Amino acid sequence: xxxxxxxxxxxxxxxxxxxxxxxxxxxxxxxxxxxxxxxxxxxxxxxxxxxxxxxxxxxxxxxxxxxxxxxxxxxxxxxxxxxxxxxxxxxxxxxxxxxxxxxxxxxxxxxxxxxxxxxxxxxxxxxxxxxxxxxxxxxxxxxxxxxxxxxxxxxxxxxxxxxxxxxxxxxxxxxxxxxxxxxxxxxxxxxxxxxxxxxxxxxxxxxxxxxxxxxxxxxxxxxxxxxxxxxxxxxxxxxxxxxxxxxxxxxxxxxxxxxxxxxxxxxxxxxxxxxxxxxxxxxxxxxxxxxxxxxxxxxxxxxxxxxxxxxxxxxxxxxxxxxxxxxxxxxxxxxxxxxxxxxxxxxxxxxxxxxxxxxxxxxxxxxxxxxxxxxxxxxxxxxxxxxxxxxxxxxxxxxxxxxxxxxxxxxxxxxxxxxxxxxxxxxxxxxxxxxxxxxxxxxxxxxxxxxxxxxxxxxxxxxxx
Amino acid sequence: xxxxxxxxxxxxxxxxxxxxxxxxxxxxxxxxxxxxxxxxxxxxxxxxxxxxxxxxxxxxxxxxxxxxxxxxxxxxxxxxxxxxxxxxxxxxxxxxxxxxxxxxxxxxxxxxxxxxxxxxxxxxxxxxxxxxxxxxxxxxxxxxxxxxxxxxxxxxxxxxxxxxxxxxxxxxxxxxxxxxxxxxxxxxxxxxxxxxxxxxxxxxxxxxxxxxxxxxxxxxxxxxxxxxxxxxxxxxxxxxxxxxxxxxxxxxxxxxxxxxxxxxxxxxxxxxxxxxxxxxxxxxxxxxxxxxxxxxxxxxxxxxxxxxxxxxxxxxxxxxxxxxxxxxxxxxxxxxxxxxxxxxxxxxxxxxxxxxxxxxxxxxxxx
Numbered sequence: 001x002x003x004x005x006x007x008x009x010x011x012x013x014x015x016x017x018x019x020x021x022x023x024x025x026x027x028x029x030x031x032x033x034x035x036x037x038x039x040x041x042x043x044x045x046x047x048x049x050x051x052x053x054x055x056x057x058x059x060x061x062x063x064x065x066x067x068x069x070x071x072x073x074x075x076x077x078x079x080x081x082x083x084x085x086x087x088x089x090x091x092x093x094x095x096x097x098x099x100x101x102x103x104x105x106x107x108x109x110x111x112x113x114x115x116x117x118x119x120x121x122x123x124x125x126x127x128x129x130x131x132x133x134x135x136x137x138x139x140x141x142x143x144x145x146x147x148x149x150x151x152x153x154x155x156x157x158x159x160x161x162x163x164x165x166x167x168x169x170x171x172x173x174x175x176x177x178x179x180x181x182x183x184x185x186x187x188x189x190x191x192x193x194x195x196x197x198x199x200x201x202x203x204x205x206x207x208x209x210x211x212x213x214x215x216x217x218x219x220x221x222x223x224x225x226x227x228x229x230x231x232x233x234x235x236x237x238x239x240x241x242x243x244x245x246x247x248x249x250x251x252x253x254x255x256x257x258x259x260x261x262x263x264x265x266x267x268x269x270x271x272x273x274x275x276x277x278x279x280x281x282x283x284x285x286x287x288x289x290x291x292x293x294x295x296x297x298x299x300x301x302x303x304x305x306x307x308x309x310x311x312x313x314x315x316x317x318x319x320x321x322x323x324x325x326x327x328x329x330x331x332x333x334x335x336x337x338x339x340x341x342x343x344x345x346x347x348x349x350x351x352x353x354x355x356x357x358x359x360x361x362x363x364x365x366x367x368x369x370x371x372x373x374x375x376x377x378x379x380x381x382x383x384x385x386x387x388x389x390x391x392x393x394x395x396x397x398x399x400x401x402x403x404x405x406x407x408x409x410x411x412x413x414x415x416x417x418x419x420x421x422x423x424x425x426x427x428x429x430x431x432x433x434x435x436x437x438x439x440x441x442x443x444x445x446x447x448x449x450x451x452x453x454x455x456x457x458x459x460x461x462x463x464x465x
Numbered sequence: 466x467x468x469x470x471x472x473x474x475x476x477x478x479x480x481x482x483x484x485x486x487x488x489x490x491x492x493x494x495x496x497x498x499x500x501x502x503x504x505x506x507x508x509x510x511x512x513x514x515x516x517x518x519x520x521x522x523x524x525x526x527x528x529x530x531x532x533x534x535x536x537x538x539x540x541x542x543x544x545x546x547x548x549x550x551x552x553x554x555x556x557x558x559x560x561x562x563x564x565x566x567x568x569x570x571x572x573x574x575x576x577x578x579x580x581x582x583x584x585x586x587x588x589x590x591x592x593x594x595x596x597x598x599x600x601x602x603x604x605x606x607x608x609x610x611x612x613x614x615x616x617x618x619x620x621x622x623x624x625x626x627x628x629x630x631x632x633x634x635x636x637x638x639x640x641x642x643x644x645x646x647x648x649x650x651x652x653x654x655x656x657x658x659x660x661x662x663x664x665x666x667x668x669x670x671x672x673x674x675x676x677x678x679x680x681x682x683x684x685x686x687x688x689x690x691x692x693x694x695x696x697x698x699x700x701x702x703x704x705x706x707x708x709x710x711x712x713x714x715x716x717x718x719x720x721x722x723x724x725x726x727x728x729x730x731x732x733x734x735x736x737x738x739x740x741x742x743x744x745x746x747x748x749x750x751x752x753x754x755x756x757x758x759x760x761x762x763x764x765x766x767x768x769x770x771x772x773x774x775x776x777x778x779x780x781x782x783x784x785x786x787x788x789x790x791x792x793x794x795x796x797x798x799x800x801x802x803x804x805x806x807x808x809x810x811x812x813x814x815x816x817x818x819x820x821x822x823x824x825x826x827x828x829x830x831x832x
Contacts, residue, residue, distance in 0.1 A: 026714075056712070072686060
């Protein structure tokens with residue numbers, strides 16, 4: 001047998017263990033003593049099972065196979081990049097920026113219910129559909145965002161009807177991201193008959209939820225839970241998924257954040273840290289926290305979720321990225337998910353390459369974030385100079401702070417986040433909250449998966465559902 | 466022992482009488498227009514319409530349009546492509562650059578160009594949408610012959626989908642891959658490519674050829690450049706069963722583009738029969754390793770299939786991956802299967818396993 005040689009890899013210490021990863025997107029979790037044997041090239045000292053894994057995953061290779069391994073690794077890397085650049089399937093439409101809630105962390109900088117000039121005009125519908133047709137492939141998910149999109153329900157109704165005709169050759173799905181304020185029996189009935197998915201927010205028990213998501217018009221928690229129960233009882237076919245935004249207040253009580261999910265019989269939850277957009281920039285001191293504080297909380301939530309057979313979606317997105325190389329989560333893409341992850345048609349008629357872009361534009365009015373206008377020709381969006389400017393530095397293995405990171409094949413470059421928080425598309429990763437959160441998330445997931453048999457079992461179940 | 470055999474579909478029949486010479490024929494019923502066929506036609510009833518005929522007293526399931534081969538000396542008629550078969554397979558060469566210790570069709574170095582010709586003629590005249598399997602030897606052993614074969618099919622406007630079993634070594638030549646994918650432009654092709662080891666040492670040892678691992682892996686990556694459908698095949702033996710998990714790791718690293726990973730039980734035929742003692746590992750012993758391999762494949766979003774296993778020897782939780790895969794002309798059910806409620810879902814045993822491992826190992830399967 002020819003001698004074994006090491007191929008390039010990055011590594012990260014996770015407590016007492018090590019994770020190594022390579023550009024083929026493979027990883028190996030190992031004990032420190034084994035890691036040292038690899039570093040020292042004491043390969044014969046390694047357990048034969050570990051040695052077999054390291055060779056299978058192209059961490060080690062017989063010296064006569066360097067050409068082959070180069071081909072394998074570059075092919076995997078190219079595939080990852082290619083997958084990230086496949087046409088978008090998520091299209092967000094903002095029918096209005098008006099909202100009946102007054103959330104302290106509102107990232108879209110919503111406006112009052114009686115504000116003028118914040119609704120998307122119905123005359124744009126045909127043009128938006130034209131853009132979607134041009135930019136998409138087979139699968140199209142259209143998500144109505146706000147403000148509170150149901151405030152402009154007539155727009156949604158008209159849009160859905162037109163899209164179902166104009167895009168009938170595509171696999172079409174609709175989602176309304178709503179806080180359920182303006183929902184009526186009639187609207188619920190329509191949602192059910194049109195098979196529309198609802199994405200709602202539940203931040204915790206009443207005291208937490210209403211503190212995070214106050215409304216001047218009603219008790220948000222009571223309203224949300226009442227309507228969920230009504231939908232569950234009368235329209236069990238309506239798909240409901242819920243999102244939790246975590247504030248400093250939430251951190252104090254993981255049990256109370258997850259309680260409504262268990263009470264209401266949810267099968268999954270989606271825990272999301274705060275992002276510095278919109279009002280959250282100003283309220284960060286009051287609502288924000290460090291990545292360490294978030295993860296003390298998140299680890300407890302995950303434990304409770306696992307104990308109660310709930311799937312935590314944020315962890316699942318990371319697991320899918322690690323094991324299946326999924327490029328479907330906008331934040332975990334490199335090149336970044338701008339335009340290729342999602343397209344956002346704003347109430348103003350501007351087109352953005354992500355939800356965050358329109359959030360940032362609202363507070364900064366940086367024209368560089370705009371990729372076009374709804375009335376432009378769809379072709380022009382793809383060749384827009386702003387798009388190449390935003391994307392060109394998002395090849396993660398070239399970014400300082402990312403190039404030697406063991407998680408770079410699983411993580412994403414988020415230029416809009418770093419533009420927002422540091423005024424730079426790449427940013428200094430050592431100061432980046434995004435980077436701190438992602439690093440800890442990957443640490444936690446790898447550690448749980450490989451050192452806790454219960455987590456190993458649950459995560460595997462989640463991954464094959 | 467032979468009296469014990471119950472073969473699902475007889476593939477050879479005895480000829481009583483014929484006026485045909487040896488060769489390939491399209492079987493036709495009377496009064497059919499035969500002008501579009503490029504090989505002679507034959508009927509199995511002697512009458513005024515048929516210039517050529519044969520008679521047989523055996524029960525058979527040949528149909529109009531089937532391709533058959535007449536061997537007068539042996540007084541046999543063999544089905545070549547049969548519409549009643551669950552799968553049809555054509556041998557195109559006996560030559561091979563691998564020497565697998567478990568080869569069920571051991572290679573032969575003699576000139577065998579006529580196999581390619583028979584195969585091409587058979588496919589051209591079969592005119593069915595059914596997928597046809599191509600096997601060897603190594604079909605791409607002589608690249609020019611293989612290219613020529615595809616050209617002949619194209620010149621005769623054949624679009625019959627093909628499942629081609631190849632060791633993939635020839636595909637390390639990227640120009641060759643480009644060439645054949647162009648020739649297969651209007652034809653669906655699935656490549657069945659074997660990987661029996663997670664590394665060169667093990668794979669090369671299994672296939673008895675130096676550098677086979679490097680060639681095959683490079684070939685697979687080249688096939689992926691052209692978006693080809695690939696079914697990866699692993700034959701489980703004593704040599705590799707403990708490394709199935711690592712083969713799954715290799716797949717997710719090097720060839721996540723494959724459409725299926727087929728894990729295959731040994732077919733006790735050819736050299737596998739000769740080397741049975743050192744190769745065979747009971748399905749029972751294989752199961753825990755197969756389970757690990759399949760769960761890794763699932764984790765990576767790669768689909769798995771189990772071929773050539775008797776159903777009763779496959780763990781309950783692995784049955785979703787089970788395929789009733791033993792060709793219907795080479796499978797049979799031992800007597801103890803007669804009362805089994807799952808028989809209709811089961812591929813049974815290879816007829817060739819009679820006397821090899823049945824008595825010793827399979828009474829365990831009796832449940």
